[in-house]
Amino acid sequence: MTQIQVDQFEYDTLSQPAVALMLEPQRNDSESAVHKHRKGQLVVACCGGIVCTVEDGVWMVPSGFGVWIPGGVAHSNRVTANGQVCFLFVEPGAASLPDRCCTLALSPLILELILHLSGQAQDYPADSRTARLAHVLLEALELARTEQLYLPLPASNPLRTIARALAQDPANRATMANWARHVAMSERSLARLVKAETGLTFGQWRKQWQIIVALQSLAEGQSVQRTAEALGYESVSSFITMFRKTLGTSPARYLRNTVGLT
Structure with missing residues (x-):
């Protein structure tokens, strides 16, 4: 099974409050090795679904939802064959997000902002339009409700x-x-x-x-x-x-x- 390789993007080295990556479609039906990030990570299902596994639980991420993984938490992700996944990496302290893994229901505004951010240069200046949109995104994300799409292991x-x-x-x-x-x-x-x-x-x-x-x-x-x-x-x-x-x-x-x- 092909592995999802995201470490090559070195997002952990960036200081921007939020950076995003749309996974290439040909990598669908794949599973990542267990890994972790310095930044927090929101795994977003744009279509299809994602199963995210950590040491003590499994989260199901259907389309329109995302699983929040705080920085430093080891995890792996499996994308369904028809899935399309986007990753949002959040700088520690940039937003008041949960300190535990959880599934978040994402509004159309949040989803569109994540998709838009994924198409921009990720090393954007702090005073840029992209930076302002990133701050709007994080403020909206703080209000997202949690869902019980979780199985404790x-x-x-x-x-x-x-x-x-x-x-x-x-x-x-x-x-x-x-x-x-x-x-x-x-x-x-x-x-x-x-x-x-x-x-x-x-x-x-x-x-x-x-x-x-x-x-x-x-x-x-x-x-x-x-x-x-x-x-x-x-x-x-x-x-x-x-x-x-x-x-x-x-x-x-x-x-x-x-x-x-x-």
Whole structure:
């Protein structure tokens, strides 16, 4: 699998408050090696989707959203085959942004400003028009709302075993009792471990996993029916109900609202 190479741009050496890079289209369907930046990084899905992985979690970035990664946090990104990704690098202290990774809902203004910035010379002077636009962008970004498109990854071996199994077979509907036997634990001990490491019940954690898989499938252009089948739902309607309860909208409306920008 081809790796996304962004270190050649040496954005960390620039002192500008915000600099942007539009990834070349031929690099789609690729995954980066684990890396980190001095600057904070916003990974923006212009179309398709991106899966961002850090040590303790996975973020899904559908079109129109971005995942914020503070400076110094090791991460890797995978872009879906039909995806188009843009990176925004933010100088430490240039904006009041979260000190933890999170998914941000990006307004049309923010998205257009990022796309515009990516087409400008990145070593712009502090008194230039580009600098003024960069400051407007960062002020708007500070107001972006966060979304719960996040799956906490547990650290213990038993839960990592379950996570790997679910990654390989998202349609697996085994009960918590089945999983407890699989990892040689009591059901009560497994429930306590999941809560301690993820902050969620086992059912909530598995549902969040399904949402991440569903969003990736939809971002890759799969139909709602195919996505429901891949997750082991007996009917499309039950999948739609789960999706709407979790994200507040139906898959069809979600797809209409996440049309690519490029």
